[in-house]
Amino acid sequence: MPENNTPSDKAKKPACEKPLEKRLIVALDFSDEDTTLHFVEQIDPDLCRVKVGKELFTSCGPSLVKILVAKGFDVFLDLKYHDIPHTVGSACRVAADLGVWMMNVHAMGGQAMMEAARNVLNTADSPLLIAVTLLTSSGQKELDALGIASTPVAFVRKLATMAQTAGLDGVVCSAQEAAMLRKTLGAEFNLVTPGIRLATDSSDDQLRICTPEQAINNGVNYLVIGRPVTQAKDPCKVILTINNSIR
Numbered sequence: 001m002p003e004n005n006t007p008s009d010k011a012k013k014p015a016c017e018k019p020l021e022k023r024l025i026v027a028l029d030f031s032d033e034d035t036t037l038h039f040v041e042q043i044d045p046d047l048c049r050v051k052v053g054k055e056l057f058t059s060c061g062p063s064l065v066k067i068l069v070a071k072g073f074d075v076f077l078d079l080k081y082h083d084i085p086h087t088v089g090s091a092c093r094v095a096a097d098l099g100v101w102m103m104n105v106h107a108m109g110g111q112a113m114m115e116a117a118r119n120v121l122n123t124a125d126s127p128l129l130i131a132v133t134l135l136t137s138s139g140q141k142e143l144d145a146l147g148i149a150s151t152p153v154a155f156v157r158k159l160a161t162m163a164q165t166a167g168l169d170g171v172v173c174s175a176q177e178a179a180m181l182r183k184t185l186g187a188e189f190n191l192v193t194p195g196i197r198l199a200t201d202s203s204d205d206q207l208r209i210c211t212p213e214q215a216i217n218n219g220v221n222y223l224v225i226g227r228p229v230t231q232a233k234d235p236c237k238v239i240l241t242i243n244n245s246i247r
């Protein structure tokens with residue numbers, strides 16, 4: 001389990017080496033630079049990290065990532081690379097040059113692909129490298145249709161174990177899978193989880209939701225939260241509320 005369980009645990013060096021208040025990753029799911037920069041002016045890089053995904057990256061490209069890094073934000077580049085090993089390795093190399101803090105690949109690209117990514121991100125200052133296992137939009141029906149004879153839980157465990165064997169730093173997983181993965185993969189492996197909602201949030205398109213506190217108790221290291229923060233009247237206040245709830 002991560003570092004916030006008992007007083008003696010708190011005294012130890014955290015497994016993920018990050019202070020509690022930086023466990024929050026705000027998903028910058030915007031489509032243009034002006035909106036993104038207006039939003040980030042309202043939040044503090046000392047209190048959260050940010051995620052740049054396919055929409056924002058496709059619209060604004062590497063230059064916006066560099067601006068965010070220059071503003072002091074730890075950037076999680078969420079592009080979920082899935083290609084032949086050589087191409088993924090090359091993409092990871094140029095992504096690392098942007099100065100991002102974390103990036104990801106698809107575990108379904110296989111062990112050789114993940115190892116190719118790991119091999120180019122192999123220095124102490126390389127970004128953290130994590131893998132997406134099974135997308136939370138996929139379940140038993142999708143596995144059956146693909147001819148994959150497994151349950152979602154067993155498949156997630158298999159892919160996450162493969163990611164760990166390939167030397168990756170962690171996986172993206174649902175909060176429901178986190179406790180099982182923490183037990184299977186040990187304390188040092190990072191678990192990064194979307195689908196987080198404050199207890200007071202009304203429901204939206206995220207189905208299997210979890211509060212920040214529940215996610216942390218399940219062994220999650222980093223919480224990915226988008227709309228509850230980006231659509232708030234006072235994003236900074238929501239960030240502080242989340243940080244206080246997991247302190």
Ligand code: C5P
Nearest residue numbers: 027029135136194195206224225226227
């Ligand atoms: O607004 P919301 O909090 O739902 O945003 C969640 C973020 O996490 C989005 O950027 C979404 O694409 C991402 N994500 C997710 N589920 C996954 C993987 C990523 O919601 N399985």
